[in-house]
Amino acid sequence: xxxxxxxxxxxxxxxxxxxxxxxxxxxxxxxxxxxxxxxxxxxxxxxxxxxxxxxxxxxxxxxxxxxxxxxxxxxxxxxxxxxxxxxxxx
Numbered sequence: 095x096x097x098x099x100x101x102x103x104x105x106x107x108x109x110x111x112x113x114x115x116x117x118x119x120x121x122x123x124x125x126x127x128x129x130x131x132x133x134x135x136x137x138x139x140x141x142x143x144x145x146x147x148x149x150x151x152x153x154x155x156x157x158x159x160x161x162x163x164x165x166x167x168x169x170x171x172x173x174x175x176x177x178x179x180x181x182x183x184x
Contacts, residue, residue, distance in 0.1 A: 099141045 111132065121128060166172075 099144055100137065 113128075118128060121131070163169075
């Protein structure tokens with residue numbers, strides 16, 4: 095189960111948003127709750143931004159690992175060489 099991106103139980107805060115007046119009027123006439131829609135859209139955008147940041151961090155870590163392997167060899171290969179030379183029984 096993934097951790098929530100934000101605290102759903104946090105208190106509500108009044109904010110000012112600027113939106114297209116025709117869009118707002120039509121959404122209101124259709125019975126849409128603008129606050130609820132905005133909150134859901136912000137939550138989705140935040141989740142996407144968080145996922146993108148995590149992917150970028152993973153990519154950076156993988157790039158660093160690949161540079162290490164290029165310079166020093168694979169840690170797994172180094173471990174096999176080290177422990178293979180010890181003559182320990184299988």
